[in-house]
Amino acid sequence: MGDPTLTVVGFEQPKGQRVRTSGTLRHRNDQIGEPQVDELQLSEQRLELAIAYSPTSRWTLSLMMPVVHRLVSAVNLAETDVWAPGDLDLRARAVVWRDRKFAPRHLVSMIGGLEFPTSTIERDADGVPLPLEFQAGTGSWDPIAGASYAMFSDPWSLYVSSVAVFPTKGTADTQAGISFRQTALGQFQPWHFLAFQVGAEFRIDQPGYITGIRDPNTGGHITYGTFGLIGLPHDKVLLHFTVAVPMIQRLDGEHEEGLAIAAGLVYEI
Amino acid sequence: MRSSLLSAIALLGMTSLPQCAQVSDGIEVDVAYQPEATPAQIRTDRGYSVRLERALIVIGEVELIRCDNLVLDLWELVAPAQARAHSFSSPTSLGVPFVIDLMESAGTPLFAGTLRPPPDRYCGIRVVVMPADQDAEGLTEANADMMHHSVLIAGRVEDTTTGDETPLLARIGEVLESEILFDPPLVFDSPVLESVSIQIDHTKWFDGIDFASQDSDAVRQRITENVQSSLRAILPEDEALLSNPAYSDPFAE
Numbered sequence: 207m208g209d210p211t212l213t214v215v216g217f218e219q220p221k222g223q224r225v226r227t228s229g230t231l232r233h234r235n236d237q238i239g240e241p242q243v244d245e246l247q248l249s250e251q252r253l254e255l256a257i258a259y260s261p262t263s264r265w266t267l268s269l270m271m272p273v274v275h276r277l278v279s280a281v282n283l284a285e286t287d288v289w290a291p292g293d294l295d296l297r298a299r300a301v302v303w304r305d306r307k308f309a310p311r312h313l314v315s316m317i318g319g320l321e322f323p324t325s326t327i328e329r330d331a332d333g334v335p336l337p338l339e340f341q342a343g344t345g346s347w348d349p350i351a352g353a354s355y356a357m358f359s360d361p362w363s364l365y366v367s368s369v370a371v372f373p374t375k376g377t378a379d380t381q382a383g384i385s386f387r388q389t390a391l392g393q394f395q396p397w398h399f400l401a402f403q404v405g406a407e408f409r410i411d412q413p414g415y416i417t418g419i420r421d422p423n424t425g426g427h428i429t430y431g432t433f434g435l436i437g438l439p440h441d442k443v444l445l446h447f448t449v450a451v452p453m454i455q456r457l458d459g460e461h462e463e464g465l466a467i468a469a470g471l472v473y474e475i
Numbered sequence: 476m477r478s479s480l481l482s483a484i485a486l487l488g489m490t491s492l493p494q495c496a497q498v499s500d501g502i503e504v505d506v507a508y509q510p511e512a513t514p515a516q517i518r519t520d521r522g523y524s525v526r527l528e529r530a531l532i533v534i535g536e537v538e539l540i541r542c543d544n545l546v547l548d549l550w551e552l553v554a555p556a557q558a559r560a561h562s563f564s565s566p567t568s569l570g571v572p573f574v575i576d577l578m579e580s581a582g583t584p585l586f587a588g589t590l591r592p593p594p595d596r597y598c599g600i601r602v603v604v605m606p607a608d609q610d611a612e613g614l615t616e617a618n619a620d621m622m623h624h625s626v627l628i629a630g631r632v633e634d635t636t637t638g639d640e641t642p643l644l645a646r647i648g649e650v651l652e653s654e655i656l657f658d659p660p661l662v663f664d665s666p667v668l669e670s671v672s673i674q675i676d677h678t679k680w681f682d683g684i685d686f687a688s689q690d691s692d693a694v695r696q697r698i699t700e701n702v703q704s705s706l707r708a709i710l711p712e713d714e715a716l717l718s719n720p721a722y723s724d725p726f727a728e
Contacts, residue, residue, distance in 0.1 A: 225478075225479040242593050243565055243567070244566055256486075257486060259479055259483075269486050270486075271489045271490065273489065273492065280566075281591070281593035282501035282502040282503065282566055282592055282593055282666075283502055283593075283666050284498075284501030284502075284666070285498070286497075286499075287497040287499075288494065288495070289496075290492075290495070290496075291490055291491075291492045291494075294486070294487070324490040326494040328496075475478055
């Protein structure tokens with residue numbers, strides 16, 4: 207089994223021929239616009255199905271496909287209820303430095319990837335694309351680049367990653383802004399079958415544009431505090447649950463993000 | 476290895492999943508402008524006959540007024556008016572100016588747009604008459620001067636007792652706001668499609684004017700007042716009532 211640290215897909219140590227699959231259910235709320243005037247409320251649930259394959263102890267390839275359910279409610283009680291595929295996400299992670307070959311305690315990795323425009327563009331009653339925040343994806347080819355650092359010192363572990371997404375022009379003439387995401391997670395694993403996580407996620411976005419016009423409620427930054435649990439009910443099955451609470455919101459325009467919850471299952475093939 | 480390959484193929488296959496959407500309309504209020512049909516001659520209450528050659532009005536904005544905000548809105552009405560180059564649309568207002576050529580009017584409604592207000596009680600509608608901007612609907616080369624005028628009237632006035640005929644030209648450039656109250660208020664608490672017609676009765680614009688004795692400024696001032704008082708908001712139930720032959724207007728003389 208090697209390192210006993212419980213990790214979700216994407217955070218693990220590569221190991222030759224290791225294959226993991228996962229299903230993660232995410233829920234979030236979002237509000238855009240002036241309350242009682244032009245506010246739109248979003249309730250979103252995403253099912254993210256993923257597979258990660260490590261051909262060697264340095265490389266991990268992962269593929270993630272979201273299926274998104276969104277309920278968009280307008281102030282006049284109009285509702286749009288949509289089930290749609292999101293953007294397919296392909297990533298490669300390469301360990302570029304580790305302190306030792308066997309059971310490394312420090313890993314530095316580079317991340318590269320691409321989001322594919324597999325989502326559909328949502329439009330309002332007049333056929334105008336909804337704000338970018340309400341789309342299942344950007345509808346564009348979005349390169350991804352970043353780096354991560356992981357430290358394993360049983361029963362403690364630390365994970366830090368910096369990832370930037372560079373959206374290109376999407377279908378329906380949408381242009382999401384460059385997004386930079388910083389994650390820092392600390393984990394304490396008092397028992398081999400249970401770990402506690404606490405951390406922070408920071409995101410800063412450039413403004414987005416729809417048909418060349420700036421979407422006023424895009425851009426800015428937000429910091430979430432995250433609290434999570436990871437359990438190992440079976441040697442090959444891992445369960446995880448995370449709550450992300452918005453702590454600092456400096457989003458442009460009239461835009462407020464709510465609580466985000468994620469629960470998932472990882473199966474090691 | 477084979478199972479991981481199958482998993483990856485299954486994920487890729489999911490990209491071809493179809494979108495499934497269900498849209499339900501909320502509260503919607505269709506707004507139409509309904510000018511009266513223009514007769515060849517308009518007979519005024521002072522015995523004059525007005526023959527119009529040009530008659531145009533620009534409605535710059537219509538906005539539903541929440542009952543709770545009525546006092547505030549009325550205060551804004553009496554407070555010094557602020558010049559506005561543009562209006563903005565919102566769920567309770569239409570902000571695209573509309574140039575209406577009353578000479579082409581046959582009494583049929585002109586669709587102005589749809590409001591999508593939140594649930595609330597709405598006690599009235601504010602109608603703002605103002606000069607057009609470049610994006611105004613109905614703006615043509617022939618009526619481009621309406622970018623400087625809220626209302627423009629040109630024609631001839633005949634004193635039916637003497638037979639004297641004088642030219643009539645009134646150019647109104649001010650922003651004119653009118654608050655038209657609903658009785659009873661419009662109450663929206665669930666999705667519904669409602670409609671409001673803003674009736675423009677320009678056959679009353681020349682009432683109360685003694686063209687023989689009043690100078691052009693006084694005539695223009697009275698027309699301005701008449702334009703504001705000629706606007707009415709008609710709801711479907713009002714139209715049904717008005718079309719009922721048994722109905723008698725309590726305000727009719």
